[in-house]
């Protein structure tokens with residue numbers, strides 16, 4: 557796919573990650589750029605291992621080499637969903653210890669109302685432990701703003717802990733802090749417990765004295781700004797090179813895939829670019845196979861007649877971060893990495909970061925199936941960082 561950047565590289569391709577901090581529109585992206593400079597790493601580990609205990613052990617060992625750890629929580633056996641002591645909470649503690657962000661590769665795609673619930677509620681409560689998640693926007697741009705709203709709503713409550721109390725009496729609606737709690741009251745109004753006494757009325761009919769059991773949820777300031785508090789002292793170690801990550805949540809739009817025969821065409825990718833430009837407060841960037849900053853419709857889908865386009869000015873302002881899976885080093889003596897026989901296509905870190913202009917190389921089996929994963933992660937870190945340095949040198 558040809559891009560306008562081949563003739564005129566976008567400014568973000570030439571700048572260092574440190575320089576890009578200034579013009580980032582998302583606090584988590586600014587933080588990530590700074591973290592990348594501190595750790596001299598633009599490596600993400602795709603930790604697709606079998607069991608939750610393997611995931612935690614791997615994250616602890618490989619943590620020093622990476623800036624992002626990517627999960628698929630739904631392929632992990634033994635994932636513990638407890639919000640304070642479960643796998644998400646433990647991963648969050650390891651992220652603080654080693655200085656990396658957690659990216660749940662959930663690829664949300666549905667109507668806005670459904671994705672809001674999938675993101676913030678249900679079993680996994682992804683928003684609580686994953687700094688970053690992603691969306692396949694085939695369902696339309698509205699799901700991006702719906703997820704942004706859900707993240708914002710969650711964010712506003714973060715410094716508070718939920719206190720649940722149970723009382724007996726008649727509930728008053730304005731005791732409740734939010735709509736959800738009000739709905740609960742409505743439900744509870746219907747659940748009438750005939751408790752105390754039953755008397756005979758003057759006309760001889762039975763009547764009941766009714767009392768209502770109320771579950772009240774209030775939000776109280778927590779001691780620490782962290783939502784997820786963990787259990788052991790060891791979990792309180794904090795990476796010394798930089799402050800803890802901000803509590804903001806971010807989205808990556810799945811704009812292109814590495815798999816053979818992928819149906820995401822230029823028109824879809826262009827819609828991703830427009831959705832990103834429209835939702836800068838929540839969208840950090842893309843999962844893509846090439847750099848999309850400054851890209852035009854002509855470069856992606858020249859014959860596509862879209863309703864509204866973006867301006868040249870908007871395109872110029874792009875400073876999205878690009879994370880790229882399908883990354884592997886070739887075996888010794890070979891030039892190019894082979895696919896996995898199941899449709900996955902691989903590129904080297906140099907091809908992705910230096911030539912195609914993406915920022916973070918996502919590596920899974922290249923590291924996890926190696927004899928010594930931490931040593932292999934270091935090798936990938938060095939290669940991906942060198943590819944970034946080579947890009948800057950090449951375009952200077």
Ligand code: BMP
Pocket residue numbers: 602604628661812813814815843881882883900918919920921922
């Ligand atoms: P591996 O390096 O082992 O092939 O793993 C790649 C990881 O990245 C997998 O978790 C996969 O789901 C994910 N991924 C991908 O391979 N290509 C894409 O385009 C998007 C992905 O999320």
